[in-house]
Amino acid sequence: MIKVFGLAKTWDFPDASPYVCKLVMWLRLAGLDYELHYVPWPSMIERAPRRSVPWIEDADGEIIHDSQRIIDRLTVKRQLELDAHLDARQRAQMRAWQRLLEDHYYWAALVQMRWVEDHNWEIYRRELAAELEPSPEVEQFFQEIRDYLVGEFRGHAVGKMTLDEVRAVAREDLDALDEWLGDSPYFMGPRPTSIDAMLYACLLQTYATPCTSPTVTYARTKTRLEAYFNRLHAAYWAP
Numbered sequence: 005m006i007k008v009f010g011l012a013k014t015w016d017f018p019d020a021s022p023y024v025c026k027l028v029m030w031l032r033l034a035g036l037d038y039e040l041h042y043v044p045w046p047s048m049i050e051r052a053p054r055r056s057v058p059w060i061e062d063a064d065g066e067i068i069h070d071s072q073r074i075i076d077r078l079t080v081k082r083q084l085e086l087d088a089h090l091d092a093r094q095r096a097q098m099r100a101w102q103r104l105l106e107d108h109y110y111w112a113a114l115v116q117m118r119w120v121e122d123h124n125w126e127i128y129r130r131e132l133a134a135e136l137e138p139s140p141e142v143e144q145f146f147q148e149i150r151d152y153l154v155g156e157f158r159g160h161a162v163g164k165m166t167l168d169e170v171r172a173v174a175r176e177d178l179d180a181l182d183e184w185l186g187d188s189p190y191f192m193g194p195r196p197t198s199i200d201a202m203l204y205a206c207l208l209q210t211y212a213t214p215c216t217s218p219t220v221t222y223a224r225t226k227t228r229l230e231a232y233f234n235r236l237h238a239a240y241w242a243p
């Protein structure tokens with residue numbers, strides 16, 4: 005059995021981290037069994053091989069960190085066929101979409117919304133702290149995490165833009181994703197591939213939180229993307 009290490013369950017998601025949601029969705033797409041173990045802050049920072057989630061311990065004891073390295077390694081190790089029908093050009097396209105989702109949309113839409121915007125941070129913080137007894141220490145702890153994440157956001161190119169600019173580039177990402185998807189059942193065509201995992205995770209964290217923002221409102225106008233998300237959700241996460 006593959007042990008996946010994440011941070012914490014929030015709302016109805018497998019994990020607060022989109023990268024953990026991506027990995028567990030990919031494991032489902034690939035048909036691999038897994039167990040999800042939560043290692044909340046601050047112990048995550050001490051235990052995680054690269055101070056971030058997810059990481060895994062494979063059945064043979066191999067430890068692998070970073071969602072994409074895990075996927076690439078397991079694909080080779082288990083000789084998985086999920087992406088086998090794609091040609092080299094399609095694989096290159098998939099890599100570019102992965103980078104857009106992880107290195108751009110994640111910051112411009114998800115981090116901006118829940119860590120930077122005060123009213124959404126309040127909702128997110130309450131969810132993250134749901135299991136904890138309220139205390140000044142807990143408050144201080146979450147304030148420190150927020151300061152850290154907002155610092156990371158400001159260090160990213162997107163975090164140096166004005167709020168209007170950040171929202172504009174998030175809308176551009178959604179436009180591009182929606183245009184590429186078109187009316188296809190999956191992002192790369194008629195069959196699921198690895199990229200559906202990260203797109204699913206990003207849309208999950210866009211459409212399915214109680215957070216409100218102009219980016220979410222705009223995402224709701226992308227009815228093909230939302231229908232795609234609902235299809236995947238029903239197919240892979242229905243009880």
Ligand SMILES: N[C@@H](CCC(=O)N[C@@H](CS)C(=O)NCC(=O)O)C(=O)O
Binds near residue numbers: 070
């Ligand atoms: N490239 C990494 C990114 C993982 C990542 O940024 N995880 C976040 C949670 S969403 C994290 O653990 N952050 C902790 C930190 O930055 O210290 C992956 O795909 O696994």
